[in-house]
Amino acid sequence: MKTALLALGLAGIIGCLESCNPFAPDQSVQLSASKLDAPQTIPSGSALNVVVTVQLGGCLSFERIVTERTTGHATLTVIGTDAAKGKNVSCPADILYEPHTVRFDPPFSNPFTITVDNGRLLPLTATVQVQ
Numbered sequence: 358m359k360t361a362l363l364a365l366g367l368a369g370i371i372g373c374l375e376s377c378n379p380f381a382p383d384q385s386v387q388l389s390a391s392k393l394d395a396p397q398t399i400p401s402g403s404a405l406n407v408v409v410t411v412q413l414g415g416c417l418s419f420e421r422i423v424t425e426r427t428t429g430h431a432t433l434t435v436i437g438t439d440a441a442k443g444k445n446v447s448c449p450a451d452i453l454y455e456p457h458t459v460r461f462d463p464p465f466s467n468p469f470t471i472t473v474d475n476g477r478l479l480p481l482t483a484t485v486q487v488q
Contacts, residue, residue, distance in 0.1 A: 384442045388417060388435040390473040391454055395483035405461040405485060407471055409433060413455055415448035416440035422459055429466040433459060434474045 392410035
């Protein structure tokens, strides 16, 4: 019984070390956004919802949108993972477009500008008039 528990405990530790390998390649990547939808105007004091359409496919998957914001501007960066990064694997050739909504709460200055950082590609920009 003790031998079985010891073997099970060692297997659990080895499994944890394999899945939590600090020397494994970081698969985080900046993803491209294909579209930014924002209203042209919003009433003063109301929240602002924008939709960022993220291009995925192959071995790319979405994780999160990082937001840096002031009262007059917001910069969005889309972060995901590339399962092929650091590995010798082949990925499907499919391209998917996935919309994600980002909500901004007041206060806003007029105009309020949203920029999506696309890495090597040109950024996407929208300007919202606050009335």
